[in-house]
Amino acid sequence: MFDALGALIAFRLLHLEPASGLGAAVHFFVMDVAKIFVLLVIVIYVMGLLRAMLSPERVREFVRGRPDWQARGMAVTLGAVTPFCSCSSVPLFIGFVEAGIPLGVTFSFLIASPMINEVAVVILIGVLGWKLTTLYVLAGLAVAWFGGIVMQRFRPERWVEDYVWKIRLGEANRVEPDRSLRGRHRQALAEVREILRRLWLWVLIGIGVGALFHGFVPEDWVSRYLGGEAWYTVPAAVLLGIPLYSNATGVIPVAEAMLTKGVAVGTTLALMMSVAALSLPEMLILRKVIRWPALALFAGVLAVAFMLVGWGFNLIA
């Protein structure tokens, strides 16, 4: 359906050649804009209606006081289903520390949360299919799990800013949200508006980049340099992802274009994860609570983990 819409606009209305680079790019762009935004509205609305989203305050109550492996398992899963604005990562970090949750577990949460969320998962299934979605989610969970454990090994407590330990969390007397069907519907609509407002630009940029890649990057060039034989494409993809920052959803159309052109699966996954979870702005925000050595370590652990994921999948693919 979306394919047909793309074809209608690109080839019938604009009279572009299907075989030309521009024609292919426009077709890709129209198709993905329609598909992704329709999926986005549906999934955000349904999620809002079900109130499946958990607030970080509730996550904290779930995780605190559990044995390490249980706490980590919950932090990773809850991180995957809890969306939070990256500007919340500082209060969230402090709140976790204050609850006595081990730092390694907190890092597991911070890794899982931007990389995996239900919106990105539904779009991934719609655009790239079940198989790749499963690979991405499993790899992401594994990175969050082991990344947190490795961080813990380095005793990151010594790099936490002193004031963080002194903060005490107050009791929140939260107002119960309106639970009637009308209230939920209103809340769901508000959520669609807010999340779309936050995402639309990232998604458009992602689709634009994907469209350009799809239309203008020659296939034989891709298979020669990005086909997976050359070991250095994976670290290159990870490095490329660090300055590039986007939302997990925005990077999906780029991955789509890369995969259809024959870029290796592992290389693509490494880039996706690096763009979504490893970003300079995010790191600078965390600088408010942890000092540079911990940040460098965090970036290093993630970079190594993404490379292992990339090489691993390129090897078995």
Add this chain to the structure above:
Amino acid sequence: MKTFKVLGGGCRNCEVTARAIEQAAREAGVEIRLEKVTDMAEILGHGVMSTPGVVLDGQVIHSGGVPAPDQVRAWMQG
């Protein structure tokens, strides 16, 4: 006179929230005092971990995102 506090580390969503409250107050003709709280100790002191949060006369009435317009309007009543 209602006293509002917007809790948040100065991100865009916090700005949007503060402006929404100011505008709703103007439209309702309600006199308010609005304070933007960026100090982490105070934000967490209110028990809020996900910003932006909103405090009305000492009570946390919202947290974890930009509030919906009709929600903000409701705060001006009573």
